[in-house]
Amino acid sequence: MMHFGHANALRQAKSMGDYLVVGVHSDAEIEIHKGPTVMKEEERYAAVAACKWVDMVVPNAPYTTTVDVLDKYDCDFCVHGDDITTLADGTDCYQAVKDAGRYQECKRTQGVSTTELVGRMLLMTRDHHRRSNSQDSNSIAGLPSEEINSFRRGLGKKAVSTNISHFLPTxxxxxxxxxxxxxxxxxxxxxxxxxxxxxxxxxxxxxxxxxxxxxxxxxxxxxxxxxxxxxxxxxxxxxxxxxxxxxxxxxxxxxxxxxxxxxxxxxxxxxxxxxxxxxxxxxxxxxxxxxxxxxxxxxxxxxxxxxDHLANDTTTTTIINRIINQRQTYEDRQARKSAKAILEAEKERVAQDTATA
The missing domain is CATH 3.40.50.620 (HUPs)
Known part of the structure; x- marks a missing residue:
């Protein structure tokens, strides 16, 4: 998904230079390395192009950014968030441009991610903006309560992240x-x-x-x-x-x-x-x-x-239905992402402990 966390990264990147070129990966590339997309590639190309800090969009951008890619689009350096992005085999996607001294980092926006938003849609919970013990705040629209409970138990077994929003507005x-x-x-x-x-x-x-x-x-x-x-x-x-x-x-x-x-x-x-x-x-x-x-x-x-417009049939409900209608696929995606996040957090903890020692 293209969300405000991505927009904030683009805002920071634009402040580092004069002209911002943004590469957007295809659905096929993302499927290999991260799992199924929520918004399809044409939707994501349009969403990035509509961001006011973006000057140019490169469709079907390679998942690994190389010096040749930077040179092809006359870019002086590459910007990415301070979270590590890896290929399916664990390789750093930006190692080549880091080695060439053409890499800069921006701050990741805490409290929002595609994984977290997908988790909200899987549960269709309102808890991210209102804490409540009432039954309706924990329901999934249109589903019987027993199916809801079964769904939640299944999610729990797979350690899927269903956190409420941790975004703190300022x-x-x-x-x-x-x-x-x-x-x-x-x-x-x-x-x-x-x-x-x-x-x-x-x-x-x-x-x-x-x-x-x-x-x-x-x-x-x-x-x-x-x-x-x-x-x-x-x-x-x-x-x-x-x-x-x-x-x-x-x-x-x-x-x-x-x-x-x-x-x-x-x-x-x-x-x-x-x-x-x-x-x-x-x-x-x-x-x-x-x-x-x-x-x-x-x-x-x-x-x-x-x-009237050509995308009139694209609504918030259609986006949610993509998730709900393919629950198993997205549950599996969430489980993989959660496991990866736990592993990365453990690596960071060990590194900090080692540095302290």
């Missing part, structure tokens, strides 16, 4: 992701809103089309309680701050309202900026908790527009 991180740009006089300001959970190609294409309707795109991101009240089940998968960062890293977005109301109100239209256009997708939205159309006001004002 004002500094939000500032790092934000744009330092106000709308100019006369700009057409477009407002859109949504959950933007598991930020994906459907979101990207929607935001791209919305940005084309004006000069400045203001995005409202609903809070966790609002989304759960409207969508029910175990949504959202990602908490509010995780979703805000996912939206802010997108090159089409200028500003975000954090915890925007589900219904578009007069305050939303006037108190941040004077909104000229309110856009929404072609699929009807569920009513607000009071039964009202959330877009009633902009429709009455004649500023409401609907947007």
């Amino acid at each position: 004002s500094k991180r939000i500032i790092q992701f934000s744009n330092d740009r106000e709308p100019n006089p006369g700009d057409t300001i477009v407002y859109v809103d949504g959950a933007f959970d598991l930020f994906h190609l459907g979101h990207i294409e929607f935001l791209r089309r919305a940005r084309e309707l004006g000069n400045y795109l203001l995005v409202g991101v609903h809070d966790d309680t609002t989304i759960n009240a409207i969508k029910g089940a175990n949504y959202p998968v990602m908490n509010l701050h995780e979703r805000v960062l996912s939206v802010l890293q997108c090159r089409y977005v200028d500003e975000v309202i954090i915890g925007a109301p589900y219904s578009v109100t007069k305050d939303v239209l006037e108190k941040v900026y004077k909104v000229n256009v309110v856009a929404h997708g072609t699929k009807p939205s569920p009513p607000d908790t009071d039964g009202q159309d959330p877009y009633q006001l902009p429709k009455e004002l004649g500023i409401y527009q609907e947007i």
